[in-house]
Amino acid sequence: MGKTNMDEFAMGCGATDGMITGPVINPWSFRIKYSSSDLGEKTPVVAGGSSGGSAAAVAAGLCLIALASDTGGSSRLPASYCGVLGLKPTYGLVSRHGLIPLVNAIDVPAIIASRTADIAAVLATWLAPSSSRARALDATCCPLSTSQISQMHTELMRIATTSGREICKTPRGRLRIGIPVEYHVPGLDTEVSSAWDSLASRLSDVMHYDIQLVRLPHTPIATTVYSVLCVSEVASNMARYDGLEYGLRADRNLSSDTEMLNSTEALFATTRSEGFGEVVRGRIFAGNFFLLRSQTNRHLKAARRLWRLIKQDFDEVFTKVDFLLTPVALGPPPRLEDFVKLDNRARTTLDDVCTVAVNLAGLPALAFPVCISTSTGLPIGLQLIGPPLSEPNLLSLALEIEDQVDFPYLVNFQSIIDSI
Numbered sequence: 001m002g003k004t005n006m007d008e009f010a011m012g013c014g015a016t017d018g019m020i021t022g023p024v025i026n027p028w029s030f031r032i033k034y035s036s037s038d039l040g041e042k043t044p045v046v047a048g049g050s051s052g053g054s055a056a057a058v059a060a061g062l063c064l065i066a067l068a069s070d071t072g073g074s075s076r077l078p079a080s081y082c083g084v085l086g087l088k089p090t091y092g093l094v095s096r097h098g099l100i101p102l103v104n105a106i107d108v109p110a111i112i113a114s115r116t117a118d119i120a121a122v123l124a125t126w127l128a129p130s131s132s133r134a135r136a137l138d139a140t141c142c143p144l145s146t147s148q149i150s151q152m153h154t155e156l157m158r159i160a161t162t163s164g165r166e167i168c169k170t171p172r173g174r175l176r177i178g179i180p181v182e183y184h185v186p187g188l189d190t191e192v193s194s195a196w197d198s199l200a201s202r203l204s205d206v207m208h209y210d211i212q213l214v215r216l217p218h219t220p221i222a223t224t225v226y227s228v229l230c231v232s233e234v235a236s237n238m239a240r241y242d243g244l245e246y247g248l249r250a251d252r253n254l255s256s257d258t259e260m261l262n263s264t265e266a267l268f269a270t271t272r273s274e275g276f277g278e279v280v281r282g283r284i285f286a287g288n289f290f291l292l293r294s295q296t297n298r299h300l301k302a303a304r305r306l307w308r309l310i311k312q313d314f315d316e317v318f319t320k321v322d323f324l325l326t327p328v329a330l331g332p333p334p335r336l337e338d339f340v341k342l343d344n345r346a347r348t349t350l351d352d353v354c355t356v357a358v359n360l361a362g363l364p365a366l367a368f369p370v371c372i373s374t375s376t377g378l379p380i381g382l383q384l385i386g387p388p389l390s391e392p393n394l395l396s397l398a399l400e401i402e403d404q405v406d407f408p409y410l411v412n413f414q415s416i417i418d419s420i
Contacts, residue, residue: 002063004053008277010069010102011234013077013351014339015052017279023340024052026082026333027060027410031377045333045378048078048351054112055082061411065118068110071102072226073328073355075110076367080328080381083369083409085398087111087119090388091362092142094126095134103233104140106359114413116399117160119366123391124156142389155392159399175397177203178214178321185220185353189331191373195380196327199370202404203325212321216313221306222357228290228303229360235287238280243271250274307360314361314387323397324385327354328367332378354383364391366398369407379407 005024007017015024029044047056051068055078058066068075070088079086088110099109109126113119125131127149135141179200184193204211243249250270276284290299317324329351358365365385373380384401386394 002057004051004057004066006053007050008280009100009234009238010050010071010074011279011283012049013073014046015049015056015078016046016336016340017049017277023336024049024056025336026052026378027056028081028083028333028378031410043335043337046081046336046339048081048329048333050074050078051086051110051112052078052082055079055084055086058082058084058112058114059410061413064114064413064417065122066112068112069099069102069107070110070359071107072230072352072359075112076328076355076365076381076383077351079112079367080369080379080383081333083379083381083407084112084114085116085119085369086367087123087391087395088358088365089123089391090142090364091359092140093144093364093389093391094123095131095138095141097134097138101233101237103230104237105229105233106362108359114409116366116368116395116402117162120156120392120395121160123395124153124160127153127156144389152389152392156395159392159395162399163403174208174210175323176210176212176321178212178317178324180214180216180219180317180324180326182216182219183326183354185330187330188327191375192327192329192331192380195370196325196382199382199401199405200325203401206404207400214317214321214324216310216317216357218306218310218313219357222310222360223352225303225306225310226352226356226360228299229307231283231287232290232300233287234280234283235291238272238276238284241272241275242268243275248275310357311361314357314363314385318387322386323390323394326383326385328381328383329354332373332376332380358383358385363388364394366394368398368401368405369409370405372408 005015005021007015024047025044026047051074054066054068057063059082068086070076075086075088089108091106091108094109096107096109099107101107111119111122200211203209241247248271250267289295330353363385365383367381367383369379369381371380384394384398
């Protein structure tokens with residue numbers, strides 16, 4: 001059991017904002033293809049965030065499975081950047097008990113692993129009878145019956161012990177896979193687009209699934225809606241860190257202005273200034289602005305109305321298709337030195353555009369690697385999105401795709417498994 005690095009309070013999309021531990025380095029940095037003009041400028045690339053340490057640890061072969069969280073893509077983006085798999089479960093399927101809250105309405109525990117079977121095994125463990133008490137303590141859990149949970153547990157254990165070829169032999173109807181046109185966003189890298197088209201063609205021609213173009217008209221506003229909802233809940237959740245109940249408390253002897261600690265409000269301000277990084281402080285300020293009485297109707301309530309429309313888009317599209325196939329990131333992982341120069345808003349726009357709508361809709365999604373970029377030598381990932389509580393079917397499809405793709409991982413995970 002080990003701890004992995006991450007962005008402070010899971011607020012970030014690069015795992016570069018750890019105040020104490022520093023940035024996470026993507027293990028694929030050592031496999032980058034540099035042109036002759038890059039000589040002398042070889043810099044690492046980001047691992048993605050906020051759970052970048054978990055993805056990097058799995059990709060480097062330090063572990064087979066790592067826990068993560070996913071509020072806006074925090075498990076799927078690093079999984080894609082690091083060439084491994086990341087599952088964001090349905091909101092409410094797994095207990096959030098023990099998870100430090102960021103955005104209560106969309107936070108979920110997540111899983112990062114090198115194989116679909118391992119993700120299925122961990123999710124099955126989370127749904128085992130022994131986890132019933134944790135579910136009972138979490139008011140956000142879906143009201144599932146014992147038989148429903150037991151059935152899902154059984155299906156997940158079957159996936160964990162079955163190969164992709166055996167799954168293909170299981171009789172089932174012809175799956176309908178949707179390709180949302182809104183995910184063809186400006187700035188989408190040509191190699192990512194090509195990998196997306198290539199897998200869609202393989203699903204149709206080789207696996208004989210029905211591929212359809214679908215519309216999710218409110219997806220383009222998802223990042224804006226997410227930003228307002230996120231910072232508003234962050235301001236509320238971070239209010240507990242005031243230096244009185246628990247956590248850091250500004251030291252009179254170390255503070256640059258001891259006079260400032262003579263009032264309770266001054267203690268709050270000094271403690272929070274010393275204890276929070278720039279990104280966290282920025283989100284708290286923004287959230288408190290949106291929570292002002294004069295701004296609530298204009299921003300927060302409007303975001304909540306649009307949130308419902310985003311969810312309705314997915315509800316409607318899943319009456320026509322069984323799953324959606326989309327990119328995870330617009331391109332390969334950026335260089336660390338370039339990424340840290342961007343402000344937080346620019347980072348979110350760059351990295352969260354393909355992931356946050358899934359969180360707002362509370363749906364399960366799995367990021368998985370499909371190929372290596374011919375220009376950079378870095379992994380390219382895609383994601384499958386399913387309707388609520390479709391994890392067994394989602395992972396079954398992923399197991400089939402995994403068998404077809406045969407992605408070249410950084411390390412030989414099978415040899416590690418065989419040696420255990």
